[in-house]
Amino acid sequence: MADNFTANPGTGGDTFAADDVAGVKYPYSKLDIGGDGISSPVTAANPMPVTGPVTDAQLRATPLPITSASAYAEDTLHVTGAIGNLMLAIRSDTDTSTADDGDYTILKMDEAGRLKVAVQPAGYPLVTGTITSASSAVPSKVSRVSNVMVYVVGTFAGVNFTFEGSLNSTNGTNGNWFGIQAVRTNANTIETTSGVLGAPPAYGWELSVNGLNWFRVRATAWTSGTATIQIQPGAYATEPIPAAQISGTQPVSGTVTANIGTGSIAAGTNAIGDFGIQYRSTATGAASAAPVTSPATPAGQSIKGSAGRLAGYDLHNAAVTRRYVKFFNATSVTMGTTSALFEVCLEPSQARTVNFPGGLGFSTGIQIAVTSARGLTDNTATGLAAGDVTGFIASA
Structure with missing residues (x-):
């Protein structure tokens, strides 16, 4: 049968829209949300108003569908524009509990947005x-x-x-x-x-x-x-347990043999062995200092009258020309004949300080002389004045 029907068909009444279901007419109706005496049809531009928030019970009553667009199989590759569900985390500046034991909880972030991980070592039960x-x-x-x-x-x-x-x-x-x-x-x-x-x-x-x-x-x-x-x-990482520490007096056994020949070692300043670096000529084991003041005529000056070591010197040239200090391995010097072991040049109005750790060895004695010219046997006195070179020489 036809769906629509006409009212007062004999007199040409209005036609109403309807749906015929097994001979029964179900009329179609349009919603109108106007008040008394007002018409306001529901349209796309004038939708049906809904008031009040959706309650938790209403949300739970109908499951929220998850479409395949936001669910991915294992090992699915990333593609641009993929849609997923946002996983939230909670900012927790302090390390306090945010869930009871056995409850579900969420990830925690610090104040800088970094994921918090365990900072305490694992605890093990007894x-x-x-x-x-x-x-x-x-x-x-x-x-x-x-x-x-x-x-x-x-x-x-x-x-x-x-x-x-x-x-x-x-x-x-x-x-x-x-x-x-x-x-x-x-x-x-x-x-x-x-x-x-x-x-x-x-x-x-x-x-x-x-x-x-x-x-x-x-x-x-x-x-x-x-x-x-x-x-x-x-749980703390530690070094292996140390062995027992030695404490108190520990016994020592065995034999120590020393051989000093036929002589004996007396108490005092004697030394065992000669290692070649000690100053031992004085009671204190130190070097001796001899003052130096050069004469106007070159002549030998005794620093040490026997074998010894030159430990160092501090000499000053007050003259306006060079002066040469000659060192002799001897107990007496004949100027112009005895050859110096070496000589040191002092620049005009300059000082020179030298130390010899362990000392320079002189097998006979230590003598010095001051001249105005270079040469191990030189005896030049030209321009010399008393006191041109002053200072001290250390020996042992």
Whole structure:
């Protein structure tokens, strides 16, 4: 049948839009949101108004669809324009809890927008076990542990246990085990066993377990009672447990042999051996200083009348021309004949200071002379005046 119908068909009434369903007419209607005496049809430009926020219950009543445009399979490559769901994080300047134990929570960021990660070392629970026989053992997994503290409590008698580690055990029982050192907490005492105990001791034991997979305390003796072993793993990275420190007086044994020939060494300024660098000619073991004032006529001046060492000098030339200081390995000098060992040139109105660590050796004696010309045997006095060269020379 036709959907629409005409009112008063005999007199030519109006035609109404309708939908015919099994002979029954369902009229079509348009919404109008005008008030009394006002018409305001609902259109795209005049939509139906909705007031009031959507409640949480209303949102939960209808599941929110997630389209395939925002869901990706594993290993999907990134493409420009991909749509996804934003993952939020909370800014948390302080390290306080933002969720109860067992609740879901979200990522935390610091004040600079960086993801917060753990700044505290991992905490490990106390591992406990009992020794009730001479074959009891208390193991602890230590593959992620640096060191352990061990203590024993309870009521027991005749208990002795050893400290052992394993590289290949998978359950704390199987595998190969070997002894490791423990250090008492109250003394520099290294032990591989506890010794026979009849009560909890006044100390515990600290052990390095770096590199081990498992650690255990294994009984080697037991008489009665229950000894509860407490093992506290430590997360802090530490150096291996140091060996006992040497303290007090330590005994020394053996024989020391010294040979000084047929002579003897007297107390005082005598030295054992000559290493070639000491000044030992005086009672104090120091060098001696001899003052220098050059004469107007070149002549030898004795610095030391026997073999010795030239330790240094501090000399000043007051003249307006060069002066030459000659050093002789002799106890007396004939000017113009005796050859100097070496000579030093002093520039006009200049000073010169020289030190010889260990000294320069003179096998006979030390003499000096001042001339106005260069040459190891030169005796020139031209222009010389008394006191042209002054200062001191150190020898030993």
